[in-house]
Amino acid sequence: MTKTRIIYHPVPFIVRQPLTPVTINTVLPGHIRKVTGIKVVHSVGVQFMTTAAYLPVIGYLSLEFNNKCYHFGHVDVPFDNRAEASDAYQDAAIDILPGSLLTGNYENKVFTGTEYQKADGTLTDKWSNYIVTIYLKALSDD
């Protein structure tokens, strides 16, 4: 049996326009054997557009593992600018093919009005790029 250990692997992505979906397409490190938990969090950026400390949904994320063979489903991404964290991850048990792709789509659902992006596509100064990070709790054999 190969010796495995726990590792947390973040996959951050940037959202640069309110109306354009973001395509996620990245190769997971070859040493990741199994994903045991998933958590998706807003990292930075949205706080420049709102004074709220919490918004239940800023966008939807769909995720697929193993070169699109395993569909994990959709995740609502909240904005939470409060310090209190929880170490809770959504449970998963996905055996990962070495060197396979993590793919998906992210659709922004907030700040989509014309005060953020004008009809001609230009962004206004109210819009801020923001970063969302997908955290994978995984077993690694490196």
Add this chain to the structure above:
Amino acid sequence: MKNNKFQRIRLRVSAAGETLRFNAVCDKGFRSIKGIFVSLPQDKAIQGATLGFRLNNVEVLDDGHEVKNLTASNGVAPNNKFFLFPEKIEASGGSIEGRYTDGSKYPLLVDNGEDSGVYDPGKVDFKTLAGYTTNPFGVVFPYDVIINIWLSNEA
């Protein structure tokens, strides 16, 4: 005979950054220390405060242990407010020696010549804090700290 007792130790903190040493003896009718809960009257005073203690000369919590992790807000169910020690600690009449340090100089705890980087908590020197703002959270003195120690006879 009861199986549980909450033994209280009360301390009065009268100045920012003050360190108080205290001694206590556990009620001898109880075999072990199960947990600890520290209650402070001002939330602001929790930030940066530390509490360590030894029981019969064995370190249970080191002096740099944050009070923050020994307390809980009203959002936590009463039965979960205590910090429960990861193992059973024999108490029966043992003597406690503890040290509480007010944290209102936080986040400027030490100045060992470096203004950044890793610092050695053993080199705390409150005298060289000139130029730094102390008590940034506006803690009001004096205040009382109540340390609740959960003694138990349960297996």
Add this chain to the structure above:
Amino acid sequence: MILGYRFQKVSLRISRSGQRVYFNGESHKDFSLLKGIALSVGYDSALFGSTFGFRVDEKKVLDESHEAHLLVFGSDVAPNDRMLFFETPIPIQSSKLEGIYTDSALQSLLGNISYSPGGGVIASTDVNVKKTYVSGKDIVSYSNAVVDNVPAYNAPTSISLGNGSMAIPGTAASPTAPAPVYYPYDVKITLLLSQK
């Protein structure tokens, strides 16, 4: 005599925006498992966008882009749950422990316009601005600090042109000021060690 658990701690001081602090040390020799980790930070508002990477015996546990706020637990969490607990505890034996805290690391990526127009995955080479881990067995107990600056995030800018205003693509944002961060502030790292 010692007890079967120990909270091993490291304290860091961050004195400038964008600063990165590295430390290394050795796990206490009497303990064989690392069960959990937690951070505590002087100012809550300092947390957002700051990152904390962590390695044990030169094996990555937390990536350098791991957000610090995911390791900080508030008073609404029961005291015994205020840690990131490793379901599989990490074996240690006087192991080399290394950490890197970077203040406001992610903010510096917000304005980067080199990604595709809609956005996309940020390459880890962009996040891990500079490799700061020290290889080899040069363990120095709690005294080895490397401090340097990464480019600070420039506050969103807008240029006023007559009546209208033109935003600079990619860096535009509303001027809502986030809660201030006061420097210096301290970061405490607590590790839960266990004998079994």
